[in-house]
Amino acid sequence: MSVFDGFKFRKVYSPIHQLDPRVKFFYILVMFAIAIMFNQLLPLILLFFIQLPFVFVAGIQREWARSLRGALFFAIMIFLFNFVFQYFWTEYPLPPSSSLLEYSIAMTLRFIVLVESFSMFFLTTSPDHLGLALEQSHVPYEFCFAFTTAVRFVPVLAEEAQTIMDAQKARGLELERGNFIKKVRNYIPILIPLIVSAIRRSLELAEAMESRAWGATEKRTNLYVLEMERGDYILILISVLILIFAVYVWIFHREQIPLLTNFLAPLELTVTKMS
Amino acid sequence: MIEVKDVYFTYPNGVEALSGVSLSIRDGEFIAIMGQNGAGKTTLVKHINGLLKPTKGEVSVDGVSTQKVSVAKLSRKVGFVFQNPDHQLFCETVEDEVAFALQNFGFKEQLIKKRVTWALSLLNLTQYRQSSPFMLSGGERKRVALASVLAWNPDVVILDEPTIGQDYQQKEKLRQFIVQLNTQGKTVIIVTHDVEFVAECNPHVILMAQGKIMAEGGAKETLTNRSLVTQAFIVPPQISQIFFELSDLKLPTNVIDVYDARKVLLDRLEVSS
Numbered sequence: 001m002s003v004f005d006g007f008k009f010r011k012v013y014s015p016i017h018q019l020d021p022r023v024k025f026f027y028i029l030v031m032f033a034i035a036i037m038f039n040q041l042l043p044l045i046l047l048f049f050i051q052l053p054f055v056f057v058a059g060i061q062r063e064w065a066r067s068l069r070g071a072l073f074f075a076i077m078i079f080l081f082n083f084v085f086q087y088f089w090t091e092y093p094l095p096p097s098s099s100l101l102e103y104s105i106a107m108t109l110r111f112i113v114l115v116e117s118f119s120m121f122f123l124t125t126s127p128d129h130l131g132l133a134l135e136q137s138h139v140p141y142e143f144c145f146a147f148t149t150a151v152r153f154v155p156v157l158a159e160e161a162q163t164i165m166d167a168q169k170a171r172g173l174e175l176e177r178g179n180f181i182k183k184v185r186n187y188i189p190i191l192i193p194l195i196v197s198a199i200r201r202s203l204e205l206a207e208a209m210e211s212r213a214w215g216a217t218e219k220r221t222n223l224y225v226l227e228m229e230r231g232d233y234i235l236i237l238i239s240v241l242i243l244i245f246a247v248y249v250w251i252f253h254r255e256q257i258p259l260l261t262n263f264l265a266p267l268e269l270t271v272t273k274m275s
Numbered sequence: 276m277i278e279v280k281d282v283y284f285t286y287p288n289g290v291e292a293l294s295g296v297s298l299s300i301r302d303g304e305f306i307a308i309m310g311q312n313g314a315g316k317t318t319l320v321k322h323i324n325g326l327l328k329p330t331k332g333e334v335s336v337d338g339v340s341t342q343k344v345s346v347a348k349l350s351r352k353v354g355f356v357f358q359n360p361d362h363q364l365f366c367e368t369v370e371d372e373v374a375f376a377l378q379n380f381g382f383k384e385q386l387i388k389k390r391v392t393w394a395l396s397l398l399n400l401t402q403y404r405q406s407s408p409f410m411l412s413g414g415e416r417k418r419v420a421l422a423s424v425l426a427w428n429p430d431v432v433i434l435d436e437p438t439i440g441q442d443y444q445q446k447e448k449l450r451q452f453i454v455q456l457n458t459q460g461k462t463v464i465i466v467t468h469d470v471e472f473v474a475e476c477n478p479h480v481i482l483m484a485q486g487k488i489m490a491e492g493g494a495k496e497t498l499t500n501r502s503l504v505t506q507a508f509i510v511p512p513q514i515s516q517i518f519f520e521l522s523d524l525k526l527p528t529n530v531i532d533v534y535d536a537r538k539v540l541l542d543r544l545e546v547s548s
Contacts, residue, residue, distance in 0.1 A: 160362070166326045167363040169346045170355040171423065172379030189375070192365035196409065200361070 011126065015231060016058035021125045021133035023232045023239075028117040030239045034246045035113045040257045041106040043249070047113050050242070051120060060123045067119035071112065079108040098261040127151040129226070136226055142215075149205070157198060164193050276302055277323055277431065277462070282332035284318055292318040293329075294486040302430070305457045306464045307473045307494070310483035311508035316466045319483070320433050323464070324353040336431075351380055354429035358436040360420035364408040369400060372408050373423045380427055394426035398452075414445045431462040438469045450476055474498060474512040474531045482507040499529040 016024075035047055055064050082104040131148035135141060165175070168189045175186050249257070277300040284293040292315045300306055308316045321327040322334045325341040334341045336352060357363060366372040373394050377387045395401045398418045403411060408419050417440070424432070434453070438446050454476060457463045467473060473480065473494055480497040482489045490503050497503060499515050511519070518530045518539075526543065530536050 164362045167357040170350050171376035172347045174347045189365045197361050
């Protein structure tokens with residue numbers, strides 16, 4: 001569950017929590033775009049550190065760190081895959097050099113930057129605000145409602161999964177028994193009741209809502225309306241500036257971004273000399 | 276023999292659900308655990324088949340601490356029927372559903388067939404053998420869940436809220452069935468809010484409140500004890516309420532079911548005539 005804990009919103013107030021979700025979403029889109037644009041280590045390291053101030057201002061260090069820890073397994077997999085595949089299975093295999101190492105680390109860091117910004121977004125944006133933001137972006141209300149309901153039902157489903165697990169354990173099911181395929185099959189008695197009851201629940205919810213006149217008014221108004229404030233404009237400005245700078249570097253100086261290993265080269269030389 | 280020794284249990288979210296519960300249940304006893312929502316009833320019974328392990332204290336079944344054995348192993352002895360049958364039904368046919376636990380426990384194919392037939396006929400489900408459990412009515416699904424536990428013939432049967440969602444006739448059948456199980460020597464533990472049901476079953480009652488056992492005793496003593504019942508936030512059976520209200524007539528107030536009431540009233544009528 002630790003991975004999901006890193007994306008669960010907790011109600012606290014900070015300048016970051018107050019920001020308009022649309023603006024925050026624009027900011028993480030910029031982060032995404034830049035992370036995908038570059039595959040060198042140096043810009044990705046910069047990208048990683050750019051986000052830290054946000055995390056600390058929002059006061060979500062612990063949850064944020066937990067989401068990164070949750071992503072650790074995938075990060076290691078990505079690193080290994082990149083390293084091993086680049087070495088053995090490409091047409092022009094790279095020797096296991098420091099530059100290959102650097103490339104693999106960069107790819108891993110790209111993943112971490114994506115997780116980091118996503119986690120920052122979800123940790124500081126309440127599901128209600130998110131729904132509101134979707135609605136004001138002219139997404140049909142039905143979709144917004146479905147989205148916020150889905151988010152809100154995650155803890156309920158988690159609790160239900162626990163009960164189902166208990167019920168099946170009481171019928172002698174041992175989840176940890178057998179080889180890998182058997183272990184996956186062991187989860188069938190848990191998944192089927194979970195899915196069936198989720199579908200039942202959604203039908204019941206739909207009926208309950210329709211009997212309370214859901215969708216009766218064509219034009220809905222909201223009690224709360226998102227308005228852009230000074231902080232939002234500042235964040236947009238920062239995001240746009242970062243984006244312009246990144247695009248500029250990407251177009252004109254893409255080839256000149258130094259490898260970090262180049263800085264280490266003199267060091268390496270001395271090492272080889274000594275040995 | 277189930278022994279619960281000074282058990283404390285705190286959920287991961289910090290809620291202390293049990294605070295110092297001690298209890299011993301002999302083989303063949305019939306126990307009803309009652310109390311308001313959040314009193315710790317379900318938490319307590321989940322300790323008996325090892326789904327939960329005490330934070331402090333010890334629970335042992337037949338002398339073996341639940342800390343030392345897996346839930347699967349304990350379940351062989353302690354059958355637990357959950358409140359909502361939809362939390363455990365998943366097979367294509369009722370037959371497979373009932374056989375699921377038997378397969379887990381490693382019964383032989385021949386024996387599984389025999390046991391399934393036995394359990395289905397025990398609960399009047401034989402005609403649904405090949406039906407999908409999802410197509411059955413609520414009461415029938417509940418019976419399938421019950422059959423799927425009774426099939427392996429556990430020594431102890433725990434039923435969490437067995438009467439919820441059952442109509443009166445089903446409830447009466449269930450009552451007869453539970454009493455029958457008990458007379459066959461099984462230890463039966465029910466967790467319930469249904470006082471009328473308990474009054475008719477006449478088990479040993481354990482009243483819980485705020486994670487502690489408040490009182491225990493025969494159904495008659497506990498459910499007609501006004502102060503106890505109020506403390507446990509339980510409304511006594513209707514028959515008892517009438518006799519509370521009639522206390523001016525100097526009638527006994529420890530009346531719990533229709534048969535008692537009939538006897539008491541007949542005695543009074545005879546005296547006055």
